[in-house]
Amino acid sequence: MNESATIDRRQRRMVETASRLTSISRRLTAEHGLGGFTIEELCDEVGVSRRTFFNYFPTKEDAVIGADPEAESQVFAEQFRARGSRGWPVVIDDLLELAIQHFGAMEGTAEEHAHFFAALDREPRLLKRFIGMNIEREKQVIALVAEREGVTTDDLRAQAVVHILFSLLRSVGDRLHGLAGPTDLASLLTESLAAARTVMAAPTPRKAQP
Template sequence: MCESATPSRVERRMRQTAVNLTAVSRRLTAERGLAGFTIEEVCDSVDVSRRTFFNYFASKEDAVIGANPDDEYRRFAEQFHARGAGEWPRVLNDLIDLAIEHIESEEMDPSVHTDLMAALEREPRLLARFIGISRDRDRQFRGLIANRQGVGENDPRVVAIVGILSSLMKSSADTFVDPVNDQDFATILTSSLAAMRLVLAVPTS
């Protein structure tokens, strides 16, 4: 990872505060709905001021969705480009590695993902917004990969990698939050990637 992409202690602390605000907002939304709690309750749970909350998020809805998608994307893009162009299998490896780094840096708790799913189910407008953000992120990833590899965004290899990444992340998250699961997210994701490549390596008839 390039030096500029390595978060400082202050940045890590700020990121953790955002993660904590999101975790509480998701839990309360899952339990009561958006109208069932106040921003002050979230702040009290995280031990921050109302002013601090608004330094991170403009509303409860934003807190539930999570960290600023544009900020996350800029960090991810910088790290991805720093690894340089390579063979297509390496592109997917780099994306998976960076996804794991990001998730581990947030100390992902299974309950946070479970609460998000419950919150989205309870609040349809949040679900619509989340779907929109996911679609925008897929478009961003296509552009990111295309730029690094020197091809068009509609290149079948670009489209395939984004589809595989999206599918692996979703299935791994579902496994991670399963009550009977005893593996960390990185193990689940890398195992899923290995299984996918094993299946695709079988010659077609």
């Protein structure tokens, strides 16, 4: 086995372990609250050591929220910049494609999604942190789009494409509540963007004459 294959396998294992820690921590939080279980109990269910847990997350709160947003954002930004400016109509497609890659961890069963939202409902501090992270991430993506397209962060086009993306992500998150079985994040986001484009492409109705 070559070195690249070994690294890929190791990365897959790391992603699987982090996902498992997040999934179980969300269920335990939904059932018992953050104070209702210990890191050791979480690790026992997942089948990893306490030391392994801290290789992935500094606290239980971080495990419930999920992947390290800073590291995730850095990779997202590098990949977005690498594509280069290709015009405004393509910006939303680039953002959507990368969002699907980076937020693919949202895919899972309806039960897993229910545990996450139940955990947020049970622990207001988690909900506050989650909302704050999304607001900050939205600002970061606006700055990223503005940088790549050579405009300022107050450019309405830069703001619009990012607001559309995050609105789609929130909408898909709401839809996940009513879906049973595994979900296809890519299909849900693509369908939502297509619907938004249909609405935006519709001709503006004429105002009635007084």
